[in-house]
Amino acid sequence: MAETLKKIIDHLNNDNLLEAFALCETSEDKKIEHIILNIKGVILFKQQKLELAKIEFLKSINLDKSFIDPYKNLFKVNLRSQDYKSAIKNAEKTLELDNQKNPISYFNLALAYDLNKDYKKAIELYKTVETLNFKEKKILFNNLAKCFLSAQNIDQAKNYYLKALEYDQNDKLILNNLLILFLRIGDKNKAEYFYKKAKEIDKNYIEFQLNESDYLISKDKIEDAIKCLKTIIDNSKNYIAYTKLSKIYSMIGNFKKSIEVIEEAIITFPNKKDLKFTRGIHHLIEGEFEKGWEFYELRDSIIKDNLYENLKTWKGENLKDSTILVTSEQGMGDIIQFSKFLINLSPLCKKVDFILYDKLLPIFKRKFRNINIYKKSEILQNKYDYKISLGSLNSFFFKEKNSNSSDLINFSEDRKKHWETIIKNEKKNIGLVWSGNFFGPKEPSRSVELKKLDKLLKLDLNYYSFQNEIWDRDQKFFSNSNITDFSKESFVDIIGIIQNLDLVISTDTFFLHLACICNKETWGLISANSDWRWYEYYKYNPYKSLKIYKQTNYKNWDDVVDLIQNDLKKRFSIS
Secondary structure, three states, X not given: OHHHHHHHHHHHHOOOHHHHHHHHHHOOOHHHHHHHHHHHHHHHHHOOOHHHHHHHHHHHHHHOOOOOHHHHHHHHHHHHOOOHHHHHHHHHHHHHHOOOOOHHHHHHHHHHHHXXXXXXXXXXXHHXXXXXXXXXXXXXXXXXXXXXXXXXXHHHHHHHHHHHHOOOOOOHHHHHHHHHHHHHHOOHHHHHHHHHHHHHHOOOXXXXXXXXXXXXXXXXXXXXXXXXXXHHHHHHOOHHHHHHHHHHHHHOOOHHHHHHHHHHHHHXXXXXXXXXXXXXXXXXXXXXXXXXXXXXXXXXXXXXXXOOXXXXXXXXXXXXXXXXXXXXXXXXXXXXXXXXXXXXXXXXOOEEEEEOOHHHHHHEXXXXXXXXXXXXXXXXXOOOOEEEEHHHHHHHHOOOOOOOHHHHEOOOHHHHHHHHOOOOOOOOEEEEEOOOOOOOOOOOOOOOOHHHHHHHHOOOOEEEEOOOOOOHHHHHHHHOOOEEEOOOOOHHHHHHXXXXXXXXXXXXXXXXXXXXXXXXXXXXXXXXXXXXXXXXXXXXXOOXXXXXXXXXXXXXXXXXXXHHHHHHHHHOOOO
């Protein structure tokens, strides 16, 4: 037994895979059958035969469920095939069987959650690894930084990338990660430093070349960025380069070229769902809704939504006497805008349960007709016939005009009266929102640098801000401005504040949608490279209280600001 096993392992270690596999096939020793099956799986894995390898590993586990090796190997198969949910299960089983609780077992489980985009759980596990004797600190800190960045925690992301860099000042991956971080938050000096450093280390590194296109855009060198990405595509057919190039063409208003790039990318990468999703957005922009809604279902946020994953998704079946679960999976502005479709859905079925983010729960009625609004933890034991994502209701109801999200909102008369005593009345009162979340779609182009609104702020008006994220570029100007900061107030109170204002001026953010469903007069600053909902879709779903000021040149907001300044003077008789 021992001699045969030794020969097999020797062949395996020397990459004599065919000889190793042949010996495995001749082994008849039942005592080591689970080991032999695991080795056969390893050989098949080395031969890139992932499905056959998986079968052998599962056979090994079936013979001895306490044998740890096939779980470890299945984890590798899962990573290679991008089956991250199975990777989590096998990493959890490995950790359970690991008597020594090796830091690598914790790291692998963290990595599986990381790749599955469950960043909160990944961070928790990576932090556990940080307390253990894990030798690869540079990799650990880089991964932690990436998770914090994905979880929208800029400060912690920056902290861990810099900690990772301490282990190797010339690590090109970390240098490029820092470059893209500082580009994202608009720190021009730091971005410049890491751009030069990354270029010096390896200008041919594909990540640097991709990041260079973002750097060039930040310098307003659009043609150079396009040339950079075209070179990458010509040399390597890199699909990220395709998506970046398509976005640049969209940004400058050349939708024809943007579509051409994405269609070429789809031919090259027919299985990349995000490419089809991007093409779907173009269909929606052009009013080609049937195809647009089909591809809209490939959005990443709905694909990773695993609540009641075995429950049938509603696709238009008769819902009489049926219950349906509607889930939230997009931004808060989307929820405010699309929640009206719950009212369209309501008469078709017995009951609608809607899962809402905890933060939004206080501003919604808990019950309206047969619509019940819950947080996720409240419905885990409930039974349903169907489920659907809120955004997916668009394809069924977006042309219907007999519903209003305002009907679902819990307007507090008490908070309205409270703020009536606080808001000053000697001048007209204006709500002002000029930027969204760093990580929001279409950023940074949909936000306005605060100092560019200086003309408005000099008018004899009171201004109030609700946004709780002030970009670094705006901090100093904001601190020295006459804007009253109400960002720490709850959403219930912000609704009460909005009801007491004369006007809200906002970029395309949650607060624009909130002001509109409060039926408050709202002026929207909409970027030239705006979201699909401001094109043909908006003709079917307008806000009655919204006046749109559309940017004509993606490079600046000057014309929009001048127009709003003139309109403010007329609207409030200001000289």
